[in-house]
Amino acid sequence: ITYVINALVSEEDFDLSKEDLFSMLEVCIAQCVELYWGNYGNTVVKIGRTDGSIDFFRKMMVVEEKITSATEVLLSEAQEIVEDAEVGSYILQPVSESISFTGSMVGIFSNSLKKLMNSAKKEKEFNKFKDQIGTLVSCSVKQSSAKGLLVSIGKTEAFLPKAQLMIQELNSYSPRDNLQAIIKQVVRDDSQTQIILTRTSPEFLEAVMR
Secondary structure: OHHHHHHHHOOOOOOOOHHHHHHHHHHHHHHHHHHHHOOOOOEEEEEOOOOOOEEEEEEEEEEOOOOOOOOEEEHHHHHHHOOOOOOOOEEEEEEOOOOOOOHHHHHHHHHHHHHHHHHHHHHHHHHHHHHHOOOEEEEEEEEEEOOEEEEEEOOEEEEEEHHHOOHHHOOOOOOOOEEEEEEEEEEEOOOOEEEEEEOOOHHHHHHHHO
16 A cells, blocks of 8 residues: 555656545545445544554444444443543444455445545645636646637646637637636635636736736
């Protein structure tokens, strides 16, 4: 695991940190293990940051009288793990049970990891550009359509709507052309970060006249 993570973060276009990846892997493995143990939502996975070891736990509520062994642990048992455990608190109870990963579990793991990685990348994009509204940026045209221009700001895609282009340049740009624009709006939803540019705002006209 550590070898794969180190290889990923060393790639030039990979924007997530090593700790980001470890945390995502822990979440995804926990989701798979839930299928094996039962979907109680209390599985916790910890991956060793140096040796890649994987330890499994159940997050258990400490109680005086146990109703279900899947989510609750007696106070006396809890205090063998955490000396100062109290009723109503939660502890991580180590699990030594072996786990066999099925094909469906591997599929769920893969899909979950892709979603988490994509969401994290979009969140990083949003945090990077949300404070740059009104800033002049250089970009390269990727695609032209009737609606406007899809451009790249470095590794990040942005959109320059037709309405935000000056009339005389509406049909002037082709893929790989370079241009400058002002960041007009940055919007984040569940699936993407959308960066809207403009070349008609007073800020843009002021910037190019400097």
